[in-house]
Amino acid sequence: MKNLFKNLITVLVILISFSANAKDIKELQKFSRKVKLIQSAQSKIGKISFSNSNPIQGDRITAFIELSTSFNGNAEISHIIDAEINGRKLKSHRKTDTLWVTEPFVLHKIGSHTLTSKLFLENKTEANLIRTSILAKSKDIERVVAKLARESDPVKRAALETERDALVTEKEGLENLLDASKRAVSTFEDIILVSENINSINYPKINLISPNVVSLVGGEEISITGVNLEKTERLWIGGVEISDSDFSIVGGMIVTTVPTLQKEGPVEVKIASTFEGQSVISDLPGGLFASSVPVGGPQNTIYPVAFAGTPQVGKSGDTITLDGSRSYSADGAAISYSWSVVSKPLGSTSLDGVFDDATLVHPQFIAHTPGNYTVALEVSNGSATSIPSLTLVTIGHKAEAYIAPTEIFGTAMKDGVYIGSFKICNNKTEDVNFQIFLDKKVTLLSGYSRGTLQKQKCGDYQFSVKLLGDSAISIDIPVWIGGITKILHLQVLEGATSPLKLETTFLDNSWSSESDLEVLSLNGHVPLFGSFDEISPTQIKISNTSNVDVEIFEPPTFTHLNGSSGVFSSNYPVEGLIVPANGSVLISLMVQPGVFANDDSASAIMEWIVEENSTPKVVFLKTRKLPVPLGYLKNVDLGEVETGDPVQESLVDIERDFFDGVFNGLTSVPSITVFDDAGGALTVDNYSYLPHTLLGNIGGYKLPSVQVGVNMSSQNFGLFSGKVDVKLKGYATSFRYNYQLEVAP
Structure with missing residues (x-):
């Protein structure tokens, strides 16, 4: 069998190389049918999944075609998947041995659509030989067409046209042969339902x-x-x-x-x-x-008038209260109410369009399937029944699992980097596992690519994208949420370099990391001073490298993440901000005692349009709720010495003395105040640099403790005392040291 296969391939090569007419092509087809493709009975399409699985008009949809098993036969045999939706062919590519993914497609018609997928097996060697020959024929056709364009002699033109037509016929025959060489082994169809896009402004x-x-x-x-x-x-x-x-x-x-x-x-x-x-x-x-009720009804009969209220909009599962209170009977008689659902959207069930009591003037209405529900109200005055009054209840999606947004379009502004965020939500009544299938160009800045998402909760994720020399990238990122696959479409373009730069103002003696806020956000975050019980400002610098002034018209906006809120703001002036040519200005990002996440952290995406008609600068910020101190007062007894003897220096260590040696967060020391009750005997060494010193633990990097030496003079005898107040950013109350020294004669 192996030798027979080799002989058949050899004959194919000869026939393809020298085929010049229909007879040769028939011979090719004849020998092609003799090639036995080794087929496995288990090679078939087992499932088609869609993302979005509950699409509305205009959604981007991707089909995932799963094979029941990988092919374990002859290594020369390969799978091919053909897919089409409503007769339109879709491109598809292999994701794994058993998974194929189609190109995204968009459906605008409400209702059901059929996607048909076919699995073919082909011999790689045979197919590659035919494709090589097709490519050669294409080049021959291009060569003859080029000659024909330059030739003016009628006789030569006729000969070239004959040659061109023969080559085209041969190429078409080879293409037919390539199609014929594929062996269909499985066909699978699945239906996807498209609901109305009730919020779109594009559709009639x-x-x-x-x-x-x-x-x-x-x-x-x-x-x-x-x-x-x-x-x-x-x-x-x-x-x-x-x-x-x-x-x-x-x-x-x-x-x-x-x-x-x-x-x-x-x-x-x-x-x-x-x-x-x-x-x-x-x-x-x-x-x-x-x-069929005549207008006004029979003579002397008073017909009541029903009014079902204005159209209403809600989400899947919401309770909607209808209003029939404007219905009446002209004779003032009491009226009774009868509500009913006239029509429901495609795919609805008996659980949709349910009233708590259809005889109330204000009944409650619940539906779960998104779409339009037409509701009718009839009222009766005991003698006659009104003509029905109709109103519309529009129910929007509340998917079991979703990502928001589903599409992100951005421009990389700094070093080919774009920073953005998205949300993954689980509306199920149970915890689910999730996984984000990241592209190599995408880096998560916060959150994990896989884990567990709690029921009725959402997770916020920040990411960065590197263009890596490309002028643009377009990526579809699959997100698997408890058995439901969603697609995040990401498209990033290369942008012009901005003349404005956002920088930290931390001094080199206490900050050795990157100063550019956008670069800091690329693989991490920009740390801000934390807050315990007061607003804490972190100063940043806006530098302008251009030769013209740049006016910033809008303040930055902050999107809080991971459950935090009310933490971040800025002191952007109401009159606006002008950054001078080749100069800079300072502005503060404020952290206040808002709502922090469970781990006492708070994070946000800051977006700031610093130039007109340009994309915003995007920076990922992070801070912490500062820890609760052990207290605000420490008494220090320097002991007893004789006049003129040296006094042991006392070391002020904020982290050790008031936080039990552990300080999570970021702060600094704006000031130290000395209250000398000892007539000049109390001194504090080397604290003039402290307003620029950082204290804390951020991103695993331990910043040094704030330490200063305190001395008291023993030149005079008596009992001496003094106080040192240390102010920390984020704490409204200063931390006080009370010192006492007794000097004997």
Whole structure:
């Protein structure tokens, strides 16, 4: 068998190399069919998953095609997956041995769409030989076409045209042979349901039909109002298509005459238009009602009037209170209420559109399937029943798991780096595992790429992207959340270098890390002074490397993360900020005692548009709630000495004396105040540098403790005392040392 296979390949090579007519191509096809592809009975498509799994109109959707097993046969055999949606072919690529991923696609039509995938097996050697020959034929065609463009002699042109046509025929035959060489082994279809995008401003949408009650005989003029109705191409009322000459669009409103209707009750009204080459249907189920009740009713009969209230909007599972209080009977008689659901969206169940009590004036309504629900109210005064009044309840998505946003478009402004954030949410009633499948160009700055997400909770994630010499990147990042796969689409473009630079003002003697805030954010965060019970400012510098002044019109914005809130702000002046040419200005980022996360940290994304018509600078900030001190007072007895004897120096160590040797967070010492009650005997050594000294533990880097020496003179005898107050940023109360020294004669 092995020798037979080699002989067949050899014959294929010869035939491909010398094929010049249809007869040769037939011979190729003949020998191709003799090649036995080793097929495994287990090689089949087992599952198709979609992300987004519950798409609405306009969502980017990616299909994940899973094989039931990897192919373990002959190494020369390879898998090929073909996929198409609604007849449109989709590109796909292999992610793993058993997983194929299609290119993202967008569906605009509400309803079901069928994705068909086919699994083929092909012999790599045979296929590569044919592809090589196709490439050679393509180059021959290009060569002949180039000659034909330069040739003016009619005889030579005719010969070249004949040669070109022969080459084209040969190429087409080879392409057909390549298709024929593939062996289909499995076909799999799956359906994806697309719901209405109730928040989109792009699609046509019917909001109101007026009047909404008409007679069965028809003939009434109605107006249909909504969004983007000027794009309407077709109109149906009660299943009857209205000729385009019988409806008009004026000021974005459709005006037409109702045809004769077949039965009493809700009347379907729908429109069709084309959006990005796809047909889009919009309807308002139950938006029109056909009634046989005559206007005013029989003589001497008083008909009550029902009013179901204005349209309402809610989320899946929300409780919505309806309002029928404006209904009445002209004779003042008491009325009873009867609510019902006229129509539900595609895919709804008996759990959707449920009233707590349909006889109340203000019933509560609950639905879970997103879409439009048409609700009717009828009222009765005991003698007659009103014509139904209709209202619309629109229910939005509350997915079991989602990421937000699903698309991020950014511009890398600093060293080819872009910094952004996204959120992963679990709306399930149980904890779930999650995993983020990161691209090598993406680095998580906060959060973990895999772990457990608590029920009814969201996790915030910050990331950076390096262009690595590319002018742009486009990445789809799969996020797996408790069995549901979502896709985060990330597109980053290269931006122009900004003349403005944001820098720390920490001095070199206490800060050896990077000073550029954007670079700091790339692989970590920008640390800010923490807060315990007072606002703590961290000063930053804005440098301008251009030769013109730059005016900053807007303050920075802060998006708090990981459950923190009310912590970050700035002292941006209300009159604005001007950064002088080749100069700089200072501004402070403020940390205040807001809501910190469970681990006493707080983080935020700071976005600041420092130049008009440019993307914002993005910086990842982090701080901590400063620890609770053991106290604010320490008494120090320097003992007893004789006059003129040296006094043992006392060492002030804030971390040791007031925090039991552990200080988590970042602070500094703005000032030390000496209260000398000893007539000049109390001195503090080398504390003039302390306002620039950092204290704490940030990002695993231990900053030195604040230590100074305290001395008292023994030149005179008596009992001497003094106080030293040390102020720490973030603490409203200073830390006090009380010193006492007794000097004997």
